[in-house]
Amino acid sequence: MLTRLSKSGYEAYLVGGGVRDLLLGREPKDFDVATNARPEEVKQVFNNCRLIGRRFRLAHVHFGREIIEVATFRSNQKTTEAGDRQVENGMILRDNVYGTLEEDAQRRDFTINALYYNIDDFSVVDFANGMVDLQQGVIRLLGDVESRYREDPVRLLRAIRFAAKLGFVIEPATEAPIARFAPLLGEVPSARLYEEVLKLFLGGAALESFEKLRHYELFGQLFPATEEALSHEDHEFPITFVNRGMANTDDRLSQGKSVTPAFLFAVLLWEPVRLRAERFEAEGAHPLEALQNAAAEVLSEQAKHVSIPKRFSYPMRDIWQLQARFTQRQGKRPQRLASHPKFRAAYDFLLLRAESGEVDQELADWWTLYQHANGEEKVSMTEQGRRGRGRRRRKRRKKTQTVDE
Structure with a gap:
């Protein structure tokens, strides 16, 4: 898949959890791809592609039951194009502003998820010192911590998930505001x-x-x-x-x-x-x-x-x-x-x-x-239960009679 994108004239890298897990010697559950191809261009390269999402426009390329998620490099730069980015109270409601590989790395949530695997030379591209955190077992948010949590409160849960799953520690600055920002989850759709x-x-x-x-x-x-x-x-x-x-x-x-x-x-x-x-x-x-x-x-x-x-x-x-x-x-x-x-x-x-x-x-x-139990044993067990219930009833009746007398 990466080869086909490359042959079509686009940059393409494996990114995120798949790269992280491979480097840790774990079996990845899925693979994500980052590219400079726009979603519509990805669809032109792959007939088995479906575009999804409003908040983040993505391309899903289907290979049987497997789905490879392809995301276009995103940028932090503001745009004058209507509808490309929508922010409300610090939370990103929509973000389809495209950029470069380095800009995309800075938009990732945690440093250990901002690692890109380049199949051309089998290297790992790391703009965020993610390899150091991966080796030291640290969960660290990229950028200003409070702004990143406000942009997407689900990152609070992701910090917990990665710490629990990988056995990593949460870096102090990333950890400090978690409880304080917990109510922000109330603004995230329940689905x-x-x-x-x-x-x-x-x-x-x-x-x-x-x-x-x-x-x-x-x-x-x-x-x-x-x-x-x-x-x-x-x-x-x-x-x-x-x-x-x-x-x-x-x-x-x-x-x-x-x-x-x-x-x-x-x-x-x-x-x-x-x-x-x-x-x-x-x-x-x-x-x-x-x-x-x-x-x-x-x-x-x-x-x-x-x-x-x-x-x-x-x-x-x-x-x-x-x-x-x-x-x-x-x-x-x-x-x-x-x-x-x-x-x-x-x-x-x-x-x-x-x-x-x-x-x-x-x-x-x-x-x-x-x-x-076999058939006879089951009958015996249920009969014992019935006799036990009968004994309990007789005891209750006897007790009641004694009280009445």
Whole structure:
């Protein structure tokens, strides 16, 4: 691809995270290209190209399922052309002012992301001393720190993500204003923050990212109801539950297993849903109705901060609502529950609740045994549950009779 752009008379470099990860000996997830070709010119070179974006005009070149993002060099220079750059209260709303390679380097967010790989001589072009920071393990913003955060508050989250993912330290000047500027995230569209949250928690360092987000007071900007619940917890299990959920996500990714955002968000929002459901029950609502109403309210409020697509919010509701059914272990109810499409996700959720101390470990162990039992063993287990329920009822009746006498 770089060769084709070069043969067409354009400069072209690999840039950003792909170059950074290669230099660190990591496997890049994707590659980005920077060029002096305008988006329309890139489209002329590649038939399999689609132009996207208003805020930043980009070219996406498709190779099967792979997409290479191609960005034109950008400049800090102002322009008289209407619509090329739009800035409001320091935040860049649109930026399609094109420039040179060196100008583009100064527009990058962090020094370690301002490295360009030149295939002509296999060299790394570094205008920002990014190689030094890469070798020393430092996250450093380019330019005036406060101005760069105001231009794009998502850089606050990116600083946390790179520090957590790479195990780097955040340079003091870059770190100092993070908590103070946290409210700026409220000005970022919730759909964009959704994408950033996925990068934070599905990059293999979910637990470290969660802890850093809370440390720098950013988590409350993304999940205010959860932060409120965790900051006023009466027991240790809520924070333990989230910690274990994040660690479980990291473990699955390290083993090459899939992780659905539905499960991730179900973990992050469970505590406010649980507390609100308890309140509704105390006010007289049926447990299932209380949980349904609590889920609806929490998800509605959450959408104002981090938008969660319906294809994930519906499975989240299933995971939550199935939790009550795990206590019903008599007759054919376990069999019906085990055949539910979301049973496995709900069961994994139950395991986390047991590990954190929210529910008895015995309940989780029973369901683990049930799944591995044969037909006769399952019948025996559900009959024992029925007899146990009968004994509990008789004890209650006997106790009631004693009190009456």
